Amino acid sequence: MNFLDLRFMTEAFVTLFVIVDPPGTIPIFMSLTNSMTAKQKSHAARTAVIVAVLVIGMFAIFGQFILGYMHISLEALQTSGGLLLLLIALQLVTGKEEEMQATNGVNVALVPLGTPLLAGPGAIVAVMLYVQRANGELPKLSGIVLACVGLAICMYLFMRFSGFIAGILRQGGVTLVTRIAGVLLAAISVQMISNGVHTFLISWGALPPVAN
Numbered sequence: 079m080n081f082l083d084l085r086f087m088t089e090a091f092v093t094l095f096v097i098v099d100p101p102g103t104i105p106i107f108m109s110l111t112n113s114m115t116a117k118q119k120s121h122a123a124r125t126a127v128i129v130a131v132l133v134i135g136m137f138a139i140f141g142q143f144i145l146g147y148m149h150i151s152l153e154a155l156q157t158s159g160g161l162l163l164l165l166i167a168l169q170l171v172t173g174k175e176e177e178m179q180a181t182n183g184v185n186v187a188l189v190p191l192g193t194p195l196l197a198g199p200g201a202i203v204a205v206m207l208y209v210q211r212a213n214g215e216l217p218k219l220s221g222i223v224l225a226c227v228g229l230a231i232c233m234y235l236f237m238r239f240s241g242f243i244a245g246i247l248r249q250g251g252v253t254l255v256t257r258i259a260g261v262l263l264a265a266i267s268v269q270m271i272s273n274g275v276h277t278f279l280i281s282w283g284a285l286p287p288v289a290n
Contacts, residue, residue, distance in 0.1 A: 080217050087221030090208050094229045096263045097163065097200040098130075099170065100236035102256040104244050106195065107237045110186045122187040123237035129192025131230050134205050138222070141206035152210050153277045159203035160270030166200050167267055170260025173253070196233055200263075207270070 111119045137144075145155065205222070212218035236243060244252060280286070 081220055082224070083215075083217035083221045086208075086212075086218045087225050090204075090222050091225035091228050093204055093208075093266055094201055094225060095232065096259050096266060097166070097204055098196055098198075098229060098233065099256060099259045099263075100229075100232050101243075101247075101252060102170065102259060103191075103195060103233070103237060104240040104247075104252055105249075107191065107240050108244060110191065119240075120238055122191065123234050125185070125187035126191035126196060126237065127230050127234045129188055130196035130201075130233065131226065133193050133197035134201055134226065137202045138205045138209050138226075141202075141209060145206075152207070153274045153281065155203065155210075155274075156207055156270050157274030157278070159200075159207060160267045160272075160274060162203060163200050163263060163267035163270065166198075167260045167264035170256055170263060172260075173257075191237075 107123070111122055114122065144150075145152070205226070208222050208225075209219075212222060247255065
């Protein structure tokens, strides 16, 4: 028996990687932890990743119940999620993402690093949709878990070695990677909207059901 859907895992990982955009967190992480020691930066990166994984995992597990309780269909979630991701993509492409500043008395590893920077609405919606698509199948669920683990490792490494990476890429390189991620995210969001609208049209009888 196949316990892992490699294609599904790869798709989930790439989608989440583009949404979270670990390279794009480098300048924000550096500005928020500028006064910290190397040990404190490592701890902040680790804490932020743990918070992000817990938030995303909570919605992945209880998201189905939330949808059912609030009578929200997958099509509505998919379409609205696509619109939300499109807004985020436009911010990344145009360079208008809001600058996050540290707030006195608040652990920056929790807010804004852990959430909403890493575990933002885009990542939450994406994970919930992938859990819906998995439909309880073990190979696909295993793929989601491994994709989240891989993403968590990437998030930590990019923040932990942000100074070294930024030195190599320089500001222009980090900006370029962020813009490319925005373009990819825009394409993913448009596809999500298209799929949601298509499913709506099928449910309304405007289009014939897709043959298996």
